[in-house]
Amino acid sequence: EIQMTQSPSSLSASVGDRVTITCRAGQGIANYLNWFQQKPGKAPKLLIYDASTLESGVPSRFSGSGSGTDFTLTINSLQPEDFATYYCQQSYSTPGGGFIFGPGTKVDI
Protein backbone atom coordinates (compact mmCIF):
# COMPACT_ATOMS: atom_id res chain seq x y z
CA GLU A 1 0.00 0.00 0.00
CA ILE A 2 1.42 3.35 -1.04
CA GLN A 3 1.46 5.77 1.88
CA MET A 4 0.47 9.38 1.34
CA THR A 5 1.55 12.31 3.50
CA GLN A 6 0.57 15.96 3.43
CA SER A 7 2.09 19.11 4.84
CA PRO A 8 1.23 21.16 6.66
CA SER A 9 -1.54 19.42 8.59
CA SER A 10 -3.17 22.79 9.10
CA LEU A 11 -2.54 26.40 8.25
CA SER A 12 -4.01 29.78 8.96
CA ALA A 13 -4.50 32.20 6.10
CA SER A 14 -6.37 35.32 5.14
CA VAL A 15 -8.59 36.19 2.24
CA GLY A 16 -6.41 37.09 -0.72
CA ASP A 17 -3.45 34.96 0.39
CA ARG A 18 -1.70 32.44 -1.81
CA VAL A 19 -1.75 29.01 -0.20
CA THR A 20 0.40 26.01 -1.06
CA ILE A 21 -0.21 22.46 0.17
CA THR A 22 2.21 19.63 -0.41
CA CYS A 23 1.46 15.94 -0.86
CA ARG A 24 4.10 13.22 -0.97
CA ALA A 25 3.71 9.61 -2.06
CA GLY A 26 5.73 6.80 -0.53
CA GLN A 27 6.83 5.73 -4.00
CA GLY A 28 6.51 7.10 -7.51
CA ILE A 29 2.95 7.39 -8.75
CA ALA A 30 3.59 9.24 -12.03
CA ASN A 31 0.77 11.81 -12.25
CA TYR A 32 -1.96 9.61 -10.70
CA LEU A 33 -2.80 12.18 -8.05
CA ASN A 34 -6.09 13.90 -7.32
CA TRP A 35 -7.03 16.75 -4.98
CA PHE A 36 -10.29 17.13 -3.10
CA GLN A 37 -11.85 19.87 -0.99
CA GLN A 38 -14.09 18.96 1.91
CA LYS A 39 -16.19 21.24 4.05
CA PRO A 40 -17.68 20.16 7.40
CA GLY A 41 -20.61 17.80 6.98
CA LYS A 42 -20.15 17.60 3.22
CA ALA A 43 -18.75 15.08 0.79
CA PRO A 44 -15.32 15.60 -0.74
CA LYS A 45 -15.37 17.62 -3.93
CA LEU A 46 -12.97 16.92 -6.78
CA LEU A 47 -10.74 19.89 -7.64
CA ILE A 48 -7.79 18.56 -9.61
CA TYR A 49 -7.13 15.21 -11.27
CA ASP A 50 -4.10 13.70 -12.95
CA ALA A 51 -1.99 16.05 -10.79
CA SER A 52 -2.68 19.20 -12.77
CA THR A 53 -5.99 19.03 -14.64
CA LEU A 54 -8.66 21.32 -13.30
CA GLU A 55 -12.05 19.65 -12.93
CA SER A 56 -14.85 21.32 -14.87
CA GLY A 57 -16.52 24.09 -12.89
CA VAL A 58 -13.64 24.54 -10.43
CA PRO A 59 -12.32 28.12 -10.21
CA SER A 60 -9.03 28.77 -11.95
CA ARG A 61 -7.42 30.03 -8.73
CA PHE A 62 -6.87 26.35 -7.93
CA SER A 63 -3.92 24.67 -9.60
CA GLY A 64 -1.92 21.51 -9.16
CA SER A 65 1.55 20.42 -10.11
CA GLY A 66 4.03 17.63 -9.59
CA SER A 67 4.89 14.16 -10.72
CA GLY A 68 6.48 11.08 -9.24
CA THR A 69 6.41 11.49 -5.47
CA ASP A 70 5.96 15.20 -4.82
CA PHE A 71 2.85 17.20 -5.60
CA THR A 72 1.50 20.65 -4.83
CA LEU A 73 -1.93 22.23 -4.66
CA THR A 74 -1.90 26.01 -4.93
CA ILE A 75 -4.78 28.34 -4.23
CA ASN A 76 -4.23 31.83 -5.56
CA SER A 77 -6.10 34.68 -3.89
CA LEU A 78 -7.86 32.66 -1.21
CA GLN A 79 -11.59 33.28 -1.03
CA PRO A 80 -13.91 32.92 2.01
CA GLU A 81 -15.46 29.77 0.53
CA ASP A 82 -12.02 28.13 0.28
CA PHE A 83 -11.68 27.58 4.00
CA ALA A 84 -11.92 23.80 4.18
CA THR A 85 -9.87 20.61 4.47
CA TYR A 86 -7.93 19.47 1.42
CA TYR A 87 -7.03 15.86 0.67
CA CYS A 88 -4.76 14.36 -1.93
CA GLN A 89 -5.54 10.88 -3.29
CA GLN A 90 -3.42 8.51 -5.33
CA SER A 91 -4.99 6.40 -8.06
CA TYR A 92 -1.78 4.67 -9.18
CA SER A 93 -1.73 1.36 -7.37
CA THR A 94 -5.32 0.46 -8.05
CA PRO A 95 -7.34 -1.53 -7.62
CA GLY A 96 -5.24 -3.79 -5.42
CA GLY A 97 -3.58 -0.94 -3.58
CA GLY A 98 -6.72 1.08 -3.22
CA PHE A 99 -7.35 4.75 -3.75
CA ILE A 100 -5.37 6.01 -0.77
CA PHE A 101 -6.07 9.46 0.61
CA GLY A 102 -3.61 11.70 2.37
CA PRO A 103 -4.28 12.79 5.97
CA GLY A 104 -5.60 16.18 4.95
CA THR A 105 -4.67 19.85 5.36
CA LYS A 106 -7.09 22.13 7.13
CA VAL A 107 -7.11 25.70 5.90
CA ASP A 108 -8.68 28.16 8.30
CA ILE A 109 -8.57 31.79 9.23
Place this chain on the structure above:
Amino acid sequence: QVQLQESGPGLVKPSGTLSLTCAVSGGSVTSSHWWSWVRQAPGKRPEWIGEIFHSGSTNYKPSLKSRVAILLDKSSNQVFLKLTSVTAADTAVYYCARVRLSGSSKVFDHWGQGTLVTVSS
Protein backbone atom coordinates in the same frame (compact mmCIF):
# COMPACT_ATOMS: atom_id res chain seq x y z
CA GLN B 1 -26.45 16.16 -13.67
CA VAL B 2 -26.00 12.84 -11.93
CA GLN B 3 -27.02 12.66 -8.29
CA LEU B 4 -26.32 9.97 -5.73
CA GLN B 5 -28.28 9.39 -2.55
CA GLU B 6 -27.22 6.96 0.17
CA SER B 7 -29.70 5.39 2.54
CA GLY B 8 -29.81 2.70 5.19
CA PRO B 9 -29.90 2.06 8.93
CA GLY B 10 -28.02 4.59 10.99
CA LEU B 11 -27.35 2.11 13.76
CA VAL B 12 -25.98 -1.41 13.45
CA LYS B 13 -25.17 -3.80 16.27
CA PRO B 14 -21.68 -5.20 16.69
CA SER B 15 -21.16 -8.42 14.72
CA GLY B 16 -24.11 -7.48 12.54
CA THR B 17 -24.24 -6.59 8.85
CA LEU B 18 -24.18 -3.06 7.53
CA SER B 19 -26.36 -2.68 4.43
CA LEU B 20 -26.56 0.55 2.45
CA THR B 21 -28.19 1.62 -0.79
CA CYS B 22 -27.03 4.27 -3.25
CA ALA B 23 -29.77 5.52 -5.54
CA VAL B 24 -28.47 7.02 -8.78
CA SER B 25 -30.48 9.64 -10.65
CA GLY B 26 -29.69 11.73 -13.71
CA GLY B 27 -27.54 8.92 -15.05
CA SER B 28 -27.42 5.16 -15.43
CA VAL B 29 -25.46 2.61 -13.45
CA THR B 30 -24.89 0.90 -16.82
CA SER B 31 -22.87 3.84 -18.13
CA SER B 32 -19.11 3.66 -18.62
CA HIS B 33 -18.39 4.46 -15.01
CA TRP B 34 -17.36 2.56 -11.93
CA TRP B 35 -19.32 3.03 -8.73
CA SER B 36 -17.43 3.19 -5.47
CA TRP B 37 -18.09 3.22 -1.76
CA VAL B 38 -15.90 5.38 0.45
CA ARG B 39 -16.17 5.82 4.20
CA GLN B 40 -14.84 8.40 6.59
CA ALA B 41 -14.57 7.84 10.32
CA PRO B 42 -15.03 10.95 12.49
CA GLY B 43 -12.02 13.23 12.17
CA LYS B 44 -10.22 10.84 9.81
CA ARG B 45 -9.29 10.78 6.16
CA PRO B 46 -11.61 9.12 3.62
CA GLU B 47 -11.06 5.40 3.10
CA TRP B 48 -11.93 3.63 -0.14
CA ILE B 49 -13.92 0.44 0.37
CA GLY B 50 -14.48 -0.93 -3.10
CA GLU B 51 -16.01 -0.44 -6.52
CA ILE B 52 -18.23 -2.13 -9.09
CA PHE B 53 -18.76 -1.90 -12.84
CA HIS B 54 -22.07 -2.75 -14.48
CA SER B 55 -20.50 -5.87 -15.96
CA GLY B 56 -20.33 -7.18 -12.43
CA SER B 57 -16.60 -6.68 -12.00
CA THR B 58 -15.65 -5.64 -8.49
CA ASN B 59 -12.53 -4.53 -6.66
CA TYR B 60 -12.20 -4.26 -2.90
CA LYS B 61 -9.74 -2.84 -0.43
CA PRO B 62 -7.64 -5.86 0.55
CA SER B 63 -8.07 -5.38 4.30
CA LEU B 64 -11.88 -5.36 3.93
CA LYS B 65 -12.25 -7.92 1.16
CA SER B 66 -13.32 -10.78 3.43
CA ARG B 67 -16.23 -8.77 4.84
CA VAL B 68 -17.49 -6.61 1.98
CA ALA B 69 -19.72 -7.05 -1.02
CA ILE B 70 -20.80 -4.42 -3.54
CA LEU B 71 -23.69 -5.13 -5.85
CA LEU B 72 -25.53 -3.28 -8.55
CA ASP B 73 -29.12 -3.47 -9.74
CA LYS B 74 -29.71 -2.18 -13.26
CA SER B 75 -33.50 -2.25 -13.02
CA SER B 76 -33.63 0.05 -10.00
CA ASN B 77 -30.48 2.00 -10.90
CA GLN B 78 -28.99 1.38 -7.48
CA VAL B 79 -25.70 0.30 -5.97
CA PHE B 80 -25.48 -1.60 -2.71
CA LEU B 81 -22.91 -2.10 0.02
CA LYS B 82 -22.85 -4.96 2.49
CA LEU B 83 -20.27 -5.14 5.26
CA THR B 84 -20.42 -8.08 7.63
CA SER B 85 -19.12 -8.68 11.14
CA VAL B 86 -19.01 -4.98 11.94
CA THR B 87 -17.29 -3.49 14.96
CA ALA B 88 -17.07 0.00 16.40
CA ALA B 89 -14.17 0.61 14.01
CA ASP B 90 -16.67 0.54 11.15
CA THR B 91 -18.49 3.59 12.50
CA ALA B 92 -18.23 6.22 9.80
CA VAL B 93 -19.99 8.33 7.24
CA TYR B 94 -20.42 6.17 4.16
CA TYR B 95 -20.39 7.76 0.71
CA CYS B 96 -21.10 6.38 -2.70
CA ALA B 97 -19.25 7.97 -5.58
CA ARG B 98 -19.23 7.79 -9.35
CA VAL B 99 -15.83 7.06 -10.84
CA ARG B 100 -15.00 8.04 -14.40
CA LEU B 101 -12.04 6.92 -16.42
CA SER B 102 -9.45 9.56 -17.32
CA GLY B 103 -7.04 7.87 -19.65
CA SER B 104 -5.69 5.08 -17.51
CA SER B 105 -6.63 6.66 -14.19
CA LYS B 106 -9.89 6.82 -12.28
CA VAL B 107 -11.48 10.01 -11.00
CA PHE B 108 -14.13 10.29 -8.29
CA ASP B 109 -16.22 13.04 -9.87
CA HIS B 110 -19.63 12.81 -8.19
CA TRP B 111 -20.43 11.95 -4.59
CA GLY B 112 -23.54 11.40 -2.54
CA GLN B 113 -24.10 13.46 0.59
CA GLY B 114 -23.13 10.53 2.81
CA THR B 115 -24.91 8.62 5.54
CA LEU B 116 -23.65 8.13 9.08
CA VAL B 117 -23.57 4.58 10.35
CA THR B 118 -22.86 3.96 14.01
CA VAL B 119 -21.94 0.51 15.28
CA SER B 120 -23.14 0.14 18.82
CA SER B 121 -25.22 -2.15 20.98
